[in-house]
Amino acid sequence: MTTYADVPRIRRLVCASGFDAIVSTWPENTAYLSGFYHPDLWLTWERLHIVVWPADGEPVYVVPAARADNWTGAGSDTWAPEGTVPHITDIRGYTGEGDDMVDVTAGVLRELGARYVGIEARATPFKISEGLRSRVTGLRLADAWPLLNELRKVKTPAELDVLTRVNQLTARHLEAGLRGIRPGDTELAVATGITAALLADGAQELSHSILGGGCRGGQWHPWPGPATFAEGMLVRADWGVRIDGYTSDIARTAVVGKATREQRTRFDRISAVHAEIVEAARPGVVARELVDTARKGYERLGEEFRWSIVGHGIGLVLHEEPQLTVEYEDPLSEGMTLEIELGWVDPVQGLHIEDFVHIGPDSTVNLTNPGGRHELIEVTA
Numbered sequence: 001m002t003t004y005a006d007v008p009r010i011r012r013l014v015c016a017s018g019f020d021a022i023v024s025t026w027p028e029n030t031a032y033l034s035g036f037y038h039p040d041l042w043l044t045w046e047r048l049h050i051v052v053w054p055a056d057g058e059p060v061y062v063v064p065a066a067r068a069d070n071w072t073g074a075g076s077d078t079w080a081p082e083g084t085v086p087h088i089t090d091i092r093g094y095t096g097e098g099d100d101m102v103d104v105t106a107g108v109l110r111e112l113g114a115r116y117v118g119i120e121a122r123a124t125p126f127k128i129s130e131g132l133r134s135r136v137t138g139l140r141l142a143d144a145w146p147l148l149n150e151l152r153k154v155k156t157p158a159e160l161d162v163l164t165r166v167n168q169l170t171a172r173h174l175e176a177g178l179r180g181i182r183p184g185d186t187e188l189a190v191a192t193g194i195t196a197a198l199l200a201d202g203a204q205e206l207s208h209s210i211l212g213g214g215c216r217g218g219q220w221h222p223w224p225g226p227a228t229f230a231e232g233m234l235v236r237a238d239w240g241v242r243i244d245g246y247t248s249d250i251a252r253t254a255v256v257g258k259a260t261r262e263q264r265t266r267f268d269r270i271s272a273v274h275a276e277i278v279e280a281a282r283p284g285v286v287a288r289e290l291v292d293t294a295r296k297g298y299e300r301l302g303e304e305f306r307w308s309i310v311g312h313g314i315g316l317v318l319h320e321e322p323q324l325t326v327e328y329e330d331p332l333s334e335g336m337t338l339e340i341e342l343g344w345v346d347p348v349q350g351l352h353i354e355d356f357v358h359i360g361p362d363s364t365v366n367l368t369n370p371g372g373r374h375e376l377i378e379v380t381a
Contacts, residue, residue: 003035003087004158004244010151014053020114021054022144023105023132026123028245028316029148034061035087037245037316039205046097048128051088052108060108061088062101068093102131109136118144149321154335159315160358162246163337164367166203167356170248171368173197174239178254181379183231187211191224198241207240207247207318213256217350231257235379236343236350245316249339250368251354254377266303266344267351267376273297274342274353275372277310281338281357281364287328294342303344311340314356334361 010033014022024030025048027041033051041049050062063071068091070079092108094100109117109132119129121143133139155163177194191209198206212222213229217236229235238251255263273294280293290310298305311324314337322328322336332338341354355368366372 004156004162004246005032005035005151006154006156007087009154010053013147013151015055017055017118017144017147018116019055019118019142019144019147020116021052021109021112022118022147023109023124023128024051024053024120024144024148025049025125025128026120026148028152028320029120029123031245031316032148032152033059033088036061036084038082038084045125048101048125050101050105050128052105052112052114054112054114057112058090059088060090060092061086062092062094062105062108065093065095099127099131102128102135106132106135109139114139116140116142118142118147120145120148152315152317153313153321154333155315155337155358159246160337162243163248163315163356164358166241166243166246167248167250167368169198169201169203169243170239170241170250171252171355173201174237174250174252175377178235178237178252178377179379181229181235181254181256182381183229183256185229187213187216187222187224187227187229190229194237194239195241198239203241203243205242207242207249208238209240210236210238210251212236212350215348218345218347219350229256232260234263234349234351236352238352238354240318247314247316247318248356249314249318249341249354250356251341251343251352252374252377253351253353254379256379258380259376259378264376267374269298269301269303270342270344270351270353271374272301274340274355274374277340277342278355278357278364278366278372281311281332281340281359283334283359283361284331286331287322287324288326290324291326306345307341307343310342311338311354313337314339332359334359338364340366 031037047064053059094104211224213233213235216222235254295305313320336359343352
C-alpha cells in the first residue's frame with residue numbers, strides 16, 4: 001500500500017482547526033484521509049465511505065459491512081481480499097443503504113465526545129448532516145471545506161510521483177492520438193483510440209475526454225461524438241485519466257493538414273504567454289496576478305484575452321485549490337501542483353494548451369513540456 005497523504009500534517013491541521021472532529025463523505029477527501037481509493041467511492045453514493053478524524057485520537061473509517069469484514073477478516077470466506085486497504089485501522093461496518101451508516105457514524109462521535117464537528121458544506125448529504133444532528137445531543141456543524149482544501153494543497157513526494165506519471169502518460173498518448181487523425185475520422189473513433197492506448201499503458205480510469213474540430217472546438221467542453229474531421233480544421237483536445245485516484249488534465253491543439261499562417265501565429269502567441277505564466281508562478285504570487293500577466297501578454301502580442309482561467313491545482317480533484325482566477329486571493333506555495341492552461345476560442349474554432357507543473361522553492365517546472373515551447377500538431381498523411 002502506498003500512503004500518498006502527509007498523515008502528520010493532517011493530524012496537525014485538524015488539531016489546530018478548532019473542530020472536535022471532522023466528518024468527510026466526499027470521495028476525494030475520504031480517499032486522501034483514509035489512504036483508500038476505489039471507483040466505488042464515486043459509483044455507489046448510496047453506500048458511503050465516511051471518515052471521522054478527531055482532533056485528538058485515532059481516525060475511524062465507516063464503510064459498508066462487506067468491505068469492513070473483508071479488511072478485518074470477519075468475512076474472509078465471502079470475498080477475496082482487496083488489493084488495497086486504508087491506513088486507518090479502526091474500521092466500522094454498517095449494513096444496507098439506509099440509516100445504519102448514520103447510526104454508526106453518530107456512535108463514533110458520541111464515543112469521541114465530539115460536539116463541534118466539521119463537514120463538507122458543499123458535498124455532505126443532507127441525510128448525514130441532519131441525521132447526525134438528530135442523534136448527537138448538542139452537536140454543532142460547521143464547514144470544514146476550507147480545511148480539507150488546505151490539507152490537500154501541498155503535495156507529498158509520493159503524490160508528485162504519481163501525478164507526474166499520469167500527466168506525462170496522458171500527454172504522450174494524447175499527442176500520438178492527434179497525430180493519427182485523418183480526414184473523415186470521427187471524434188468518437190479518435191477518442192476511443194486515445195483512451196484505449198492510455199488504459200493499455202497503465203491508466204486505470206478515464207476522467208474526462210474533450211475533443212472537437214472546427215466549430216465544435218470553440219465550444220466550452222465538446223464531448224466526442226459522430227462529427228468528422230476535415231482538411232484544415234483546428235482540433236482542440238483536453239484529456240484526463242486516473243492512477244490510484246490521482247488525475248491528469250492535459251490539453252493539446254492540432255490541425256488536420258498544414259497549418260495556415262494565422263493558425264500558427266495565434267498558437268505561437270498563446271504558447272509564448274503560457275511559458276510566461278509558468279515562469280511567473282512562484283511561491284508567494286497571488287493567482288489573480290497571473291491572470292493579469294496573461295491578459296497583458298495576450299494584448300502585447302495582439303490577441304484578445306478570451307480565457308477565464310489560467311490554471312488550477314490538481315491532485316485527487318481535477319480542479320482543486322488554488323484556482324488561478326481573478327477571484328482567488330491566496331498566494332501560491334512551494335510544493336503545489338498545477339495545470340497551467342491557456343487558449344483562444346470563437347464560434348468557429350478553438351485552441352488550447354495545458355501542462356502539468358510543480359512549484360519548487362525558486363522556480364516552477366513544466367513536467368509535461370520541459371522546453372516550454374509547444375507544437376501545433378500538423379496532421380499530414
